[in-house]
Amino acid sequence: MDDVDNLFHPSLEAALIKLDPEDGKQIMEYFRTQALLMKEKALLQASVRDQKKLLVENGKLKKDIEQLRSQLQENQRRRSAKALLSQAPPPPRTGPAPTAPANQPAATNPPPPSSRDRREPQIRRRRGERKAPPTSDSLSLGAEPRVDVSRLDLRVGRILSARRHPVADGLSVQEVDVGETAPRTVVSKLGGKTPLEELPGGRAVLLCNVRACKMRGVVSQARLLWCSAPDGCTELLTPPTGSAPGDRVTFLNYPGEPDRELQAGDRVWDLLQPHLQVDSRGVANYKGCGFEVKGKGLCRSPSLTDALIR
Known part of the structure; x- marks a missing residue:
């Protein structure tokens, strides 16, 4: 109230009372109330401005984080590509292919499987033949159940x-x-x-x-x-x-x-x-x-x- 009281000179209050002895004091109280409301509104607007400023700064920080994440992912992809290239087999030779010795028969590709060979596994499955039992190696991979x-x-x-x-x-x-x-x-x-x-x-x-x-x-x-x-x-x-x-x-x-x-x-x-x-x-x-x-x-x-x- 002290700050609000400083806004109004005592002579102003005296003049209002002189002009309107009955309502002069009420008018002064009304002015003081309006001044307080204006002050609170100014403080609220300042708080809103600070809040908006923080939101803008948070948005910028999020954007910077996303850019850093994208850069890290791109660097990871490049490292993976380099590792794959280093493990790739050497390119094929451009010179003439080596010839086999004269006394060694040329290698021949195996004949493609006949339709009968392809049908045999399906026939065995239709007849209900059981699969081969798992080998001891596959059984040894699992832990033996306790017996107590x-x-x-x-x-x-x-x-x-x-x-x-x-x-x-x-x-x-x-x-x-x-x-x-x-x-x-x-x-x-x-x-x-x-x-x-x-x-x-x-x-x-x-x-x-x-x-x-x-x-x-x-x-x-x-x-x-x-x-x-x-x-x-x-x-x-x-x-x-x-x-x-x-x-x-x-x-x-x-x-x-x-x-x-x-x-x-x-x-x-x-x-x-x-x-x-x-x-x-x-x-x-x-x-x-x-x-x-x-x-x-x-x-x-x-x-x-x-x-x-x-």
Whole structure:
């Protein structure tokens, strides 16, 4: 307000008040307000001019950058062309071509393939002939898949029901909850210390990434793991107390992720099964590494020791 007040001389205000005692002061306030507005407008216009100046400078900088980029690309193309010219073969000789010795027969071009030769590969493809298997060199380029217990999807399950197979006396059918929306049907061969009537309500360990297969008319969707002693006694492998259906069984020394589905051609189960054992304390292990449900304990055989897990 001090700057604005300096714009108006006191005599001007006195003269206005003298001419119009009632509205003289309001007229002076109006003049001051207009002066402030004009000052703000001037500042705003100056700011806009500075902004436009910056935009112009930015445009010039962008243009300079584009020119430098074009020059760099042109220099790169020239260097590439020079490198290609330096690697080009020497020009052909302009002198007469060397003649072959008299006692050496002149080389002849091989005859073009006949239409029959061209048709043979197509005929073989139509007949469904297989391509030659890849050589060992091509196979060696890819990394060999790991074969360890981490490829098995082992989970805790709770047996809901158990019954005899309708057409096979040596088999039984269980419905098992493995933490999914619906229970899985499992066909297995159990006996010895595990009567069928004692199975419902019990917990077990299941291999869940086997391919579903039909066993004497009933589709089996998993595999129950059971312990087999040398004397022929068998019993289910049991998870630790407190474990729930769907809990993963893992191995501390083998932290990999399981396969989505074990392929029959890989024979993963056949290769791993001899190393799945119950030790002298009844603890299940793979090469000395225990079957573990994290935070809950180890899987065990209820009473057998030094047994195989099948």
